[in-house]
């Protein structure tokens with residue numbers, strides 16, 4: 001049995017042998033080799049693997065993927081109206097310079113990840129792969145070993161980005177596999193807002209395995225907004241490894257509008273005092289969508305606050321999974337951790353698996369968590385109807401009311417409007 | 429305005445309304461009284477279109493239209509309004525926003541242009557003053573965290589905004605202190621016109637001192653068993669329902 005499973009993983013990995021990383025500097029080649037070595041010890045999760053309990057990966061592991069290729073794509077459909085931002089385009093894991101628009105700003109380095117590797121940057125070298133190595137997670141290790149390209153953003157000390165960075169991460173083709181990879185470094189006192197849209201231009205059953213590392217230095221602020229809108233025929237697994245230093249502020253907002261299989265692994269290590277961490281999520285499932293958010297906040301030092309709200313609306317035969325872990329280590333006294341997951345099921349066949357978890361090893365902390373899953377309140381709908389509001393509008397009002405505060409931490413107005421419009425469109 | 433004929437309705441297979449006959453003309457105020465559980469709120473809900481109730485017999489025509497065929501929202505758009513005995517709290521849905529939606533969808537139903545932002549604000553100001561509803565409440569989520577009395581006032585505020593032809597006030601007086609009762613009743617009276625009508629469901633004569641009914645009906649065990657003028661309410665207040673129950677059983 002073990003042999004059979006090994007074969008399956010090995011077979012899965014053979015597709016990457018066509019990728020050529022020979023031109024990379026030795027240091028990065030070595031990191032890939034280490035990841036390949038780790039891969040020998042890892043395997044696809046089984047039904048007994050707790051971390052993957054509610055997300056079966058057969059659609060991915062049984063697929064016959066081809067490496068996604070560079071392709072010219074019309075990015076217009078993926079632009080966010082009224083958003084004044086730097087544009088960075090990635091197609092099937094490759095950076096598309098000619099489609100990108102970057103205004104240069106003093107103190108900010110923006111480039112493709114592959115270019116950054118060749119620039120002899122000590123900051124890049126110091127952080128790249130630092131938060132992803134030997135985590136015993138197969139898909140993370142696969143990306144460590146075989147990622148192609150992605151975006152590197154570095155802010156020098158005390159630099160505030162004038163405009164947000166909008167990464168449009170596009171997949172195309174049937175059964176393509178791509179592995180994009182980002183690194184964001186905000187040095188002390190800097191501030192940046194990033195949006196990444198994960199979208200699909202054409203093709204179905206394509207799979208993206210994305211990894212983003214974020215280093216949030218002392219007294220800096222990073223807001224990372226993820227829009228996942230790859231249609232209900234494609235797969236994505238994405239992993240964010242976030243590392244926070246003292247007095248820093250990190251916020252991540254994830255809006256998932258669909259996906260045959262979406263799995264987000266969000267891991268935040270809060271390794272110094274006085275940090276603020278905010279995790280927000282909104283996921284809307286329909287048809288047979290499967291949307292899984294696994295989050296970890298690891299409070300290691302005292303006087304930090306984390307605030308987490310994930311909300312889901314699941315229709316048809318869609319499935320939602322939420323697993324939120326908050327660790328409060330022994331040293332992390334005076335931690336304030338709040339975590340909440342609320343779900344509405346719009347159909348009898350929709351399913352939600354929610355598991356908020358707190359692991360507390362310190363005694364002087366304030367932590368709370370909760371989870372609810374329910375239906376839309378019929379009495380409320382009738383009340384609104386009895387005033388002349390149509391049933392559909394009433395439902396819309398209720399859904400918007402529910403979804404509204406899930407992403408209130410998004411501070412980019414054009415993005416807020418874009419998300420609101422997408423929610424409205426979804427339930428119109 | 430409304431003609432209810434031999435209306436039978438049941439819920440979960442249990443018959444609650446057992447043949448209601450009632451006709452209300454424009455300009456009239458009808459009070460419906462009756463012991464707990466006699467079916468007063470059921471009648472309101474059935475008229476407003478609550479789906480849980482099954483109408484098994486009878487008809488209701490509202491300005492000549494068979495409203496039993498209409499959705500709850502279309503009944504409202506035709507001019508029917510129910511002030512709920514237990515107004516529902518709807519967190520996150522703004523009182524004002526939903527009323528704007530209600531008004532505009534009603535206007536669209538009638539082929540009218542949507543209300544302008546300016547007009548709407550003026551309307552909110554005027555009508556909230558009418559029931560002395562704090563403008564803060566008007567802007568909050570529907571009934572969320574409102575006191576019992578504030579909820580009832582909010583019902584009348586909504587009624588004032590929507591200007592229905594027929595308003596059914598289901599125990600709007602319960603939970604009101606004496607000042608609030610006077611304010612709410614004044615509001616209702618100010619909205620009264622020869623073109624609209626009101627059904628007041630209450631247990632107490634007190635409200636009927638302010639909103640003087642033309643007719644008082646006693647609903648008992650799913651039927652209207654007695655109808656009289658305003659003096660019937662006084663008689664009920666004095667004697668209770670036992671004499672009617674007795675009379676009815678005979």
Ligand SMILES: Nc1ncnc2c1ncn2[C@@H]1O[C@H](COP(=O)(O)OP(=O)(O)OP(=O)(O)O)[C@@H](O)[C@H]1O
Pocket residue numbers: 439440442444462463464465466467468469470471513
């Ligand atoms: N879902 C249900 N299943 C069975 N019986 C029900 C259901 N809902 C209501 N009833 C019954 O219908 C009857 C009428 O209730 P209704 O609320 O109309 O009374 P009411 O006259 O408004 O009373 P009150 O004065 O207390 O407000 C009651 O006996 C009640 O228990």
Ligand SMILES: [Mg+2]
Pocket residue numbers: 468469470513598599
């Ligand atoms: Mg009642």
